[in-house]
Amino acid sequence: MSLTIDDVKRIAHLARIEAAPHEAEQVLGQLSGIFALIGEMQAVDTAGVEPMSHAQDLMLRLRDDVVTERDQHAAFQAVAPQVEADLYLVPKVIE
Amino acid sequence: MLNFTVKQLAAEIAARRVSSVEAAEFFLKRIKTLGKTLNAFISLDEEKTLVAARAADALLAAGQGGSLTGVPIAHKDIFCAKGWLTTCGSKMLANFTAPYDAHVMEQFNAAGTVTIGKTNMDEFAMGSSNETSYFGPVKNPWDITTVPGGSSGGSAAAVAARLAPAATGTDTGGSIRQPAALTGICGLKPTYGVVSRYGMIAFASSLDQAGPFARTAEDLGLLLNVMAGFDARDSTSLEREREDYTRELEKPLTGLRIGLPREFFAEGMAPDVAKAIDEAIAQYKKLGCEMVEVSLPNMKLSVPVYYVLAPAEASSNLSRFDGVRYGYRAPEYGDLIDMYKKSRAQGFGAEVKRRILIGTYVLSHGYYDAYYIKAQKLRRLIAQDFAAAFKRCDVILGPTSPGTAFKIGEKSGDPVQMYLSDIYTIAVNLAGLPGMSLPCGFDRASLPVGLQLIGDYFGEAKMLNVAHQYQLATDWHQRMPQGIETC
Numbered sequence: 001m002s003l004t005i006d007d008v009k010r011i012a013h014l015a016r017i018e019a020a021p022h023e024a025e026q027v028l029g030q031l032s033g034i035f036a037l038i039g040e041m042q043a044v045d046t047a048g049v050e051p052m053s054h055a056q057d058l059m060l061r062l063r064d065d066v067v068t069e070r071d072q073h074a075a076f077q078a079v080a081p082q083v084e085a086d087l088y089l090v091p092k093v094i095e
Numbered sequence: 096m097l098n099f100t101v102k103q104l105a106a107e108i109a110a111r112r113v114s115s116v117e118a119a120e121f122f123l124k125r126i127k128t129l130g131k132t133l134n135a136f137i138s139l140d141e142e143k144t145l146v147a148a149r150a151a152d153a154l155l156a157a158g159q160g161g162s163l164t165g166v167p168i169a170h171k172d173i174f175c176a177k178g179w180l181t182t183c184g185s186k187m188l189a190n191f192t193a194p195y196d197a198h199v200m201e202q203f204n205a206a207g208t209v210t211i212g213k214t215n216m217d218e219f220a221m222g223s224s225n226e227t228s229y230f231g232p233v234k235n236p237w238d239i240t241t242v243p244g245g246s247s248g249g250s251a252a253a254v255a256a257r258l259a260p261a262a263t264g265t266d267t268g269g270s271i272r273q274p275a276a277l278t279g280i281c282g283l284k285p286t287y288g289v290v291s292r293y294g295m296i297a298f299a300s301s302l303d304q305a306g307p308f309a310r311t312a313e314d315l316g317l318l319l320n321v322m323a324g325f326d327a328r329d330s331t332s333l334e335r336e337r338e339d340y341t342r343e344l345e346k347p348l349t350g351l352r353i354g355l356p357r358e359f360f361a362e363g364m365a366p367d368v369a370k371a372i373d374e375a376i377a378q379y380k381k382l383g384c385e386m387v388e389v390s391l392p393n394m395k396l397s398v399p400v401y402y403v404l405a406p407a408e409a410s411s412n413l414s415r416f417d418g419v420r421y422g423y424r425a426p427e428y429g430d431l432i433d434m435y436k437k438s439r440a441q442g443f444g445a446e447v448k449r450r451i452l453i454g455t456y457v458l459s460h461g462y463y464d465a466y467y468i469k470a471q472k473l474r475r476l477i478a479q480d481f482a483a484a485f486k487r488c489d490v491i492l493g494p495t496s497p498g499t500a501f502k503i504g505e506k507s508g509d510p511v512q513m514y515l516s517d518i519y520t521i522a523v524n525l526a527g528l529p530g531m532s533l534p535c536g537f538d539r540a541s542l543p544v545g546l547q548l549i550g551d552y553f554g555e556a557k558m559l560n561v562a563h564q565y566q567l568a569t570d571w572h573q574r575m576p577q578g579i580e581t582c
Contacts, residue, residue: 016436051468052474
């Protein structure tokens with residue numbers, strides 16, 4: 001497969017990363033090399049093999065649906081870029 | 096104090112022959128001089144360090160110290176440490192002061208150790224040379240024109256240069272073992288799930304695992320005793336009985352079966368590395384070990400598999416950096432989407448963005464099965480290869496890295512070449528096995544060579560036994576970079 005500049009722009013948008021046109025060109029070259037390496041996977045037949053998501057095939061532990069956290073919003077919001085009245089401020093979303 | 100191991104320094108401090116404050120001051124002085132040259136640390140907080148050291152001394156004076164109380168330890172800047180700047184090597188978190196402690200930090204604090212500083216690292220642990228750090232590259236104390244490896248390059252350089260007797264790191268594809276190899280020290284990645292990932296800034300959650308750096312296998316065991324342990328806040332933390340990782344150190348190796356994977360020795364190793372590994376094998380034969388040829392036929396696919404799975408997980412994990420709740424926000428933007436895009440474009444470095452884009456692509460509609468599921472299937476085949484090998488041997492031995500420390504800038508323009516330098520370490524993370532690196536010689540340029548040991552699941556104590564017995568018979572681990580005694 002070969003990536004196109006439109007692919008790069010599309011995935012940059014999905015990843016919410018701004019990419020200037022000259023950057024997209026440069027990234028395209030690098031990603032093409034990496035995808036050539038990744039393409040080596042296709043050489044092996046994996047029919048009938050179960051995908052492995054956990055190193056020991058364990059299921060993630062479940063916990064009771066109870067509140068375990070204490071309220072630390074002051075500490076956590078102290079590191080936020082913009083806060084007002086205990087709320088995170090972002091550009092207006094709804095007109 | 097310069098060459099004390101963790102064990103020796105802890106004993107001196109416990110016997111009150113050296114105070115914890117004296118030890119902290121000794122290493123802080125080195126960090127402020129030699130440490131600057133090497134760029135090994137991102138942040139120091141002398142006041143916090145000395146407060147912790149004084150508290151350790153008070154505990155010892157009251158007869159309440161533990162086995163490592165008062166020992167200074169350097170922590171990779173990936174671990175959230177309450178009140179400490181925690182940057183993960185990124186502009187994105189350059190001003191982030193952690194509001195809480197990672198489980199690893201809680202464990203070390205409970206043991207009474209003293210945080211000497213936060214070490215430099217590749218941005219978000221993505222790199223094999225410590226060149227992707229927003230805070231600049233770390234230099235290898237054996238030759239400051241070369242890299243220390245990565246991503247835990249600052250921790251490795253700090254221990255090699257005697258800026259701290261020990262340090263912590265994390266290993267997603269080799270980020271503890273490879274820098275340990277390139278700087279001539281020891282580093283261990285435990286079995287996946289042994290150390291909690293809580294408060295350790297996530298890169299690829301199914302592969303990330305924290306572990307220690309030190310100069311001896313024995314020290315690694317002591318440090319792992321502190322780091323390991325169940326933590327309910329990490330859903331992949333394993334509920335296991337506590338164990339003493341030093342319990343098998345003194346066992347003789349007579350009759351031990353060491354597996355040598357054919358694929359490790361087939362091609363790709365630099366001749367000087369191959370020679371040092373051969374000599375280590377000869378040493379193990381002298382110690383009574385039996386060499387068994389094993390095969391890991393799918394190992395060559397571990398790099399492509401890793402560069403699907405790790406970026407996929409990273410693209411998901413790093414979506415939390417949006418300029419809203421913490422971290423960098425672009426100074427100028429239009430609407431909300433524009434704020435996200437500009438904050439992330441400006442806050443992340445090139446390698447991190449590259450991996451987020453790879454991950455986004457392999458998880459996107461129409462490509463998920465061809466890439467992500469395919470990689471997960473191959474991951475199983477790689478794990479099965481190891482399982483078959485461990486039916487025939489007790490530990491696996493090979494090189495940690497195909498070469499020794501390379502020049503700063505040598506590989507940074509070619510991501511694929513950089514990725515391939517992790518060929519011997521990545522498969523271990525995919526399988527979730529424990530692995531470690533220990534020094535076993537030098538190349539013709541006097542740069543250290545690392546020997547990798549791979550254990551079966553939960554085989555850390557056995558692996559440390561195998562490393563410790565080698566270190567009793569050899570002195571590679573006692574060698575020191577030239578010119579670092581005074582600084």
